[in-house]
Amino acid sequence: MEYLPTTRHLLRAKDLADARYAEPLTVSEMARAAGLSRAHFSREFRRAFGEPPHTYLLTRRLERAAALLRNTDWQVLEICLSVGLTSVGSFTSSFKSAYGISPTVYRAAFPPATERAMVPLCVQRIYGRPKHSTFGEDRGSGRG
Numbered sequence: 001m002e003y004l005p006t007t008r009h010l011l012r013a014k015d016l017a018d019a020r021y022a023e024p025l026t027v028s029e030m031a032r033a034a035g036l037s038r039a040h041f042s043r044e045f046r047r048a049f050g051e052p053p054h055t056y057l058l059t060r061r062l063e064r065a066a067a068l069l070r071n072t073d074w075q076v077l078e079i080c081l082s083v084g085l086t087s088v089g090s091f092t093s094s095f096k097s098a099y100g101i102s103p104t105v106y107r108a109a110f111p112p113a114t115e116r117a118m119v120p121l122c123v124q125r126i127y128g129r130p131k132h133s134t135f136g137e138d139r140g141s142g143r144g
Contacts, residue, residue, distance in 0.1 A: 009034040010048050013041065014056065021060040022084040027053050061085060062098050069107040073114060076103050 031041035
C-alpha cells in the first residue's frame, strides 16, 4: 500500500461533505473517509483548511440554504430540513451568525422566486391556453 499525504485523505472527507451535506453526516464519518481517527482528523482538517470539519459542513449547508432562500418559495422549515439540519431554531441562529440577518430577512432582500422563474415557452403556451374553450359550441345545435 502506498503512502498518500494526509492532505489527500482530508480532501476525500471534504469532498464527502460537499457531496452529502444534506444527509445526517457526522465528523466521525468524515474521519473514516479520510482514514484517520476523529481527533487526528479534526486537528489535521483545521490545520489544512483553516476551520474545523463541523464548521466546514455547516458552512456548506448554510450556503445551500441561502441559495434556496433566494431561488425558491420553500418555507424556512423545508429549507432547513433539505440541507441536512433538524432544528429551525439552531438553523436560524447559525444563519444569522453567518450572514448577519435571519433567513426571513435575507429572503426579503431578493425578488420573489416566482418573478424569476424560467418557464419554457412551450409550457407557457400549454398552460396559458383558456381552460374552457368556446370553440365548437355551435356543434350542439345539430349543425355540424
